[in-house]
Amino acid sequence: MEKHLAQRIHAKKRLQERMNVTVNRSDYRKLLDMILTGKAIYLGRRSNRISFFRLDIEPEPIKVVYDSKRKTIVTVFPLNMPMYANGTGCLEAV
Numbered sequence: 001m002e003k004h005l006a007q008r009i010h011a012k013k014r015l016q017e018r019m020n021v022t023v024n025r026s027d028y029r030k031l032l033d034m035i036l037t038g039k040a041i042y043l044g045r046r047s048n049r050i051s052f053f054r055l056d057i058e059p060e061p062i063k064v065v066y067d068s069k070r071k072t073i074v075t076v077f078p079l080n081m082p083m084y085a086n087g088t089g090c091l092e093a094v
Contacts (some may be wrong), residue, residue, distance in 0.1 A: 004070040011064070011073040018064060018078055031055060031073060035066055054079065 012028060023031070034040045035057050043052035049069045055062050063081075066073040071079045 004067075004072050007067060007070065007072040007074050011076055014076045018061070018076060021057075021059070025082070028073070031057070031064070032071065035049075035064070035073075036071070040064075050074070 008028060012023055015023055029072055034056055035053050040053040040055050043054055043063065045051045046065075050070060051066045053064050053066055055064055061079045063077040064070070065076075067074050
């Protein structure tokens, strides 16, 4: 499986798991468009490829990790769930 597809599947699973929100391909594209058109709030950058954004969606806002090289959402966190980089360099929720 190609990495961009794995990232998309992972992000959709995390939205369902953490926010109880099911998204289809169209919904996922709308989330990406929010980032690409500047409607998302920029929260910071981890590397040249990985950035963090806040998306104001229903039922509540979310934080997303975005891969600018592949133009995919990598994962999703509830707004109140802190993120940190562990010793391996991977992002995890606390």
